Amino acid sequence: MRKVVGVAAMVALVAATVTYVVVSASPGGAVDLGAPDSLIYVENGRVGRAPLGSPEAGSVGGMSCLRVYSAASTTVCLRTVAIPPSFEAAVYSGNSLEKTIPLDGTPSRARVSRSGRLVAWTVFREGDSYMPAGYFSTTAGIYDRETGVLYGSMEDFTVQGLDSHDRNFWGITFTPDDKGFYATLSTGGKNWLIKGDLATRTLVPLRENVECPSLSPDGTRLAYKKRLNDHWRLHLLDLATNTETPLGDPTEVDDQAAWLDNNTLAYARPPFPGEPPAIYSLPIDGQPRLLKPNATSPAATTGG
Numbered sequence: 001m002r003k004v005v006g007v008a009a010m011v012a013l014v015a016a017t018v019t020y021v022v023v024s025a026s027p028g029g030a031v032d033l034g035a036p037d038s039l040i041y042v043e044n045g046r047v048g049r050a051p052l053g054s055p056e057a058g059s060v061g062g063m064s065c066l067r068v069y070s071a072a073s074t075t076v077c078l079r080t081v082a083i084p085p086s087f088e089a090a091v092y093s094g095n096s097l098e099k100t101i102p103l104d105g106t107p108s109r110a111r112v113s114r115s116g117r118l119v120a121w122t123v124f125r126e127g128d129s130y131m132p133a134g135y136f137s138t139t140a141g142i143y144d145r146e147t148g149v150l151y152g153s154m155e156d157f158t159v160q161g162l163d164s165h166d167r168n169f170w171g172i173t174f175t176p177d178d179k180g181f182y183a184t185l186s187t188g189g190k191n192w193l194i195k196g197d198l199a200t201r202t203l204v205p206l207r208e209n210v211e212c213p214s215l216s217p218d219g220t221r222l223a224y225k226k227r228l229n230d231h232w233r234l235h236l237l238d239l240a241t242n243t244e245t246p247l248g249d250p251t252e253v254d255d256q257a258a259w260l261d262n263n264t265l266a267y268a269r270p271p272f273p274g275e276p277p278a279i280y281s282l283p284i285d286g287q288p289r290l291l292k293p294n295a296t297s298p299a300a301t302t303g304g
Contacts, residue, residue: 031061034073034094035301039266041279042068042297047077052260052300055279055291066107069258069299072116074145078107078123089121091143101150104139109256110297113174114217119143120172120181140169140183142198154183157201159194162187169194171212171256175219182213182222193224193237207237212256214265217302221284223247223257223265234265236284249280249288257282258298266291266298 031049033040039050043060047068050058065077066087075092087103089110105123112119125137142151151157154169168186175181179199185192193210194203211232213224220239225232231252236245247265257267263284268277271290279292292298 030095031059031063032095033070033075033092038070038301039260039279039292040068040070040075040297040299040301041292041295042066043292043295048295050292052302058292065297067110067121068297069110069112070301071112071114071299072301074112074116074119076110076112076119076121078103078110078121087123089119089143091119091145093145098145099143101141101143105137108138109140109171109212111172111174111256112299113178114176115178117144117146117178118174118181119145120174122170122172138168138170140172142172142181144198151198151201154185154196154203157196157203159185159187159203159205162192162205171224173213173215173222173256175215176217182215184211184213191227193222207242210237214257214259216259216262218262223259223284225253225255225257234267234282247282247284248286249282251288255296258300260300261302266300268296268298 031047037052039052039055041048042065045064046060047063047065048058048060065079067078069076073094077090081088087107089101091099103123105125107123109122120142122138122140125139140154155167166187170184172181172183181196183194185194190208191211192205193207194205196203209226210224213222215222222237226235232254234247234253236247253267253269255267257265260266265282266279268279270277276294277296279295279298280288281291282288
């Protein structure tokens with residue numbers, strides 16, 4: 001049974017988003033989505049860009065997105081496209097629109113492979129939070145820009161070793177060779193880190209209590225959020241040693257982190273409870289630093 005309160009909250013969120021998109025449809029300056037060494041983000045519903053070395057110098061353009069991600073001059077913008085609301089993934093090559101893909105729910109996560117070939121998204125079909133297990137429903141999909149193949153839902157993949165009829169997938173992150181990915185599978189009241197193979201359409205469970213994984217640019221470590229009772233904390237998994245380490249931000253983080261480089265993460269969270277989210281950077285061996293106030297959905301054009 002789905003939680004009615006969660007669905008109502010989602011409807012309210014969508015209504016607010018649609019209102020904003022209509023208001024913000026006035027012309028705005030263009031953001032160079034293909035500029036190197038940049039931080040791409042969403043501020044007040046619009047896409048912005050800043051130099052990685054000077055995030056305070058950013059500017060916001062006219063493109064409206066709920067979630068954005070960019071790598072190798074490829075950008076995916078998850079956005080509202082109609083009233084009553086429907087959603088799509090808009091894929092850009094540089095600053096040119098390449099393809100739009102209809103989505104089956106409210107956008108939540110977006111990712112592009114390091115090469116720019118693969119694009120991924122997660123949407124809520126029901127509910128609006130990952131916290132209440134069993135009270136939400138998600139769909140995660142992948143588009144291959146090189147072959148044109150659309151993997152519309154991870155539910156079409158075979159999960160090895162688990163009898164998983166009640167399945168939710170979210171938070172895709174790609175391997176450097178563009179042949180596979182990591183993601184989260186929720187089934188039977190447990191959340192699993194899974195590794196997927198695009199050629200065989202198979203999924204292998206690896207570890208429990210891993211959500212929204214993000215693979216480092218060198219492919220050696222996964223950053224993710226781990227549930228600790230009623231909140232999440234960012235952790236790091238060394239794939240060679242299978243060693244898990246809590247990272248230096250004890251504050252709750254409900255986001256799929258992005259890598260700014262091999263040693264630094266970026267993610268969005270409220271500075272204090274009840275405040276609008278802001279983007280923070282976090283060295284894997286250090287403390288969080290405010291990077292961009294009133295902004296979400298960070299992506300580094302050199303990150304993975």
